[in-house]
Amino acid sequence: MFHRDLPLVKDALKPRFRTALLKGRSNYLCQYRLEVNGQHPPFDDKEFLHDMSEVRKWSSQTDSGDLGELTTIEEGSRAIPFVTSNVENCLSKDCPKIGECHVMTARKDALEADLVVVNHHLFFADMALKDTGFGELIPDVDVIIFDEAHQIPDIASEYFGEHFSSRQVFELCKDIQAEYAANLRDLQQLNKAAINLEKIFSICD
Template structure:
């Protein structure tokens, strides 16, 4: 009977996998690990396992995860009978995700006599937005400067009629970042159910598949992005009952990246160029003839260049010293003069005002999204400079190639990610 299925029934010497694979060899350590994982899931306990090469750890956690997610209703993990029991499996590398989704999980699906669904959850920016594709096509002349960019936009419009899931990985060519950034799904540029393409939206279709899945495979970056958002009562992933973190040696660094502050000169220059690039005379403010906004954007460009140059010069001075100051760390608030937040905030107000004058909601959304992004950047620069978040370490990273503008990153990360993970995850 399927409701009496055990780990040994699947992984044992006479189990379902052995019956399918002639070369299968029983591994006692694998079964021992699988039993421990199963007990931890069933009893809602934490478990740390270090498994050497050759143990077969992916099956050792996949099998108990599948059994737990497909248990009869009376024994299941979830206290919500209206949704499936869900287990998240988070990995660090793409190669392991591909192994799980293309090899291990399909094999289990073929031999385990219980039905279960497994999906790979991807970040939102991996999906094309049909509305943004159409909008970008209408404004292509004011956005792109290169014929190759226009050609790729045309190729994308053909591709959407053929693609299965609308994700970047389904493309047969390497799309230019400047093109994909204009057409990809973006939370700040999403109209939700008010979008005219909502019913056909690739991202929401993928999200629906995730919500109905029992096994959800993600990467650590997406998992911790979701965890960070949950602190603000927002989420990317649906609620889940257990999480298995493979390649856990990378967790601390990935968690720190997503639980702190990160603002780069490239991010600021990108949003400003998207609004107006005076060198190419392209941008959102061009199509509407917003001359005053173009002037303010130029002023913001100058302020951003000055600010990041000052930060970079400070960074070079620190890294040239010996001792404590040689790693770009900033040990006290407002060491640097922050004149960038004010001009970003001013431009955000202008962008919001322009958005309020646009009647077409699909066209207005681009300006609303730009306003929101400007506000986030302004607030982040201010929080970093004032060291507004406690229990954080603040620092600068930077480099310059030739005579190009320096690339500068303003960073802050928790001194210890443990308390946050204990509160939000464990």
């Protein structure tokens, strides 16, 4: 819609308005997590290390940080969760790479735009965040238009329900181990706990 349909409309009507495409944070490269997990890879197999290398090369070329641009690794690569952030592991204003944050840049562009294109997941993530009182992802708007609206009930239930997965725990364990290796050498007991928990969940899977 953003790259094909909207440009046709703008060209036909010649409207004077700014547009922006805004995705969820997991679609953007996190420079800090790339640095930490690049220095201390959570896996040492060739495929994972190759994908991390490809991400690192691309990171010096991209302006947007949108992983949709990265075509040299598979969409489901194991490296993706370790070079992106989510609500649980984002350091926000405390991040040492905040000045290079692609998510912050994308949100700034959205705030300055007259028309913003987002997907259903981001829309409801924004609603859920506003409910907590901790801010917002999408700027206030006058009109909302839904495409493929039949998906809304299922997607809304993801954000206003509760769920838990072993993958989330596994990724948390890997994050703790990377932080320990990079910055928290005095918290050896925490690192051991993360290793033991990872082993337990590996057996359960």
